[in-house]
Amino acid sequence: MSLTLQQFAVALRKGLPVVQKALERAMQDAGRQAHKDAIANAPRSPTAAQARAQRKSNWVAKHGDGKASIRAFNKAQRQGKARRKANSHSRHAPGGLMKSIQWRMTGKGFALDAEIYVAANAEAGKYAKRIHDEKGKTWRRRGPGTVAKGPRADDKFILRAVQQAAKKFPGRFRKWLS
Numbered sequence: 001m002s003l004t005l006q007q008f009a010v011a012l013r014k015g016l017p018v019v020q021k022a023l024e025r026a027m028q029d030a031g032r033q034a035h036k037d038a039i040a041n042a043p044r045s046p047t048a049a050q051a052r053a054q055r056k057s058n059w060v061a062k063h064g065d066g067k068a069s070i071r072a073f074n075k076a077q078r079q080g081k082a083r084r085k086a087n088s089h090s091r092h093a094p095g096g097l098m099k100s101i102q103w104r105m106t107g108k109g110f111a112l113d114a115e116i117y118v119a120a121n122a123e124a125g126k127y128a129k130r131i132h133d134e135k136g137k138t139w140r141r142r143g144p145g146t147v148a149k150g151p152r153a154d155d156k157f158i159l160r161a162v163q164q165a166a167k168k169f170p171g172r173f174r175k176w177l178s
Contacts, residue, residue: 022176024112028105029172031114034165035103038116041157042101043131045094046145052077054144094145097124097131101158116158132156 046054056073063069100122106113118128130138135155146153 019177020109022173023110024105025176026169026173027112027114029176030165030169031103031105031116033168034114034116034161035101037161037164038101038158039098041152041154041160042097043142043146043153043155043157044098044149045096046143046148047094050144050148097128100124100128116162118158132158 055077059073059076060069063072097118100118101116102119102122103114103116106115118132119125122128132155142154
């Protein structure tokens with residue numbers, strides 16, 4: 001069956017709202033999934049217990065693991081706590097980077113886009129850029145919080161999430177089109 005140009009234009013106009021709605025829903029679905037994956041891929045700061053265990057293992061490596069050495073470590077920890085102000089907010093607060101990852105839809109019609117980002121003024125704004133882009137330049141080793149989270153948590157956490165969502169986008173679009 002062949003269509004004239006006018007018949008094709010009429011058929012396209014009839015189907016246009018359906019295609020636009022399917023595109024919007026598929027983009028929302030992909031954006032939500034990429035946001036969720038970016039959070040799962042993001043490195044995590046150590047908890048207070050993990051940080052203390054790391055300090056203790058560094059102490060033992062330097063000073064040995066005898067009773068006197070462990071007593072000295074515990075004394076240093078107590079003295080540090082005694083110096084800290086009661087209302088201080090400088091304690092470990094893991095999850096700041098994960099809470100800072102956001103997403104939004106931009107554009108209209110066929111120019112829709114989903115953005116996954118960390119705002120510059122977010123809790124982990126400056127840290128996010130460094131962790132995402134500068135592995136091997138300003139940092140090398142994964143910390144105890146990130147190691148505990150698993151091998152998935154590492155640099156390029158947003159880029160990897162977006163690439164994963166892009167691979168599955170045609171299937172999502174087909175799902176919403178039917």
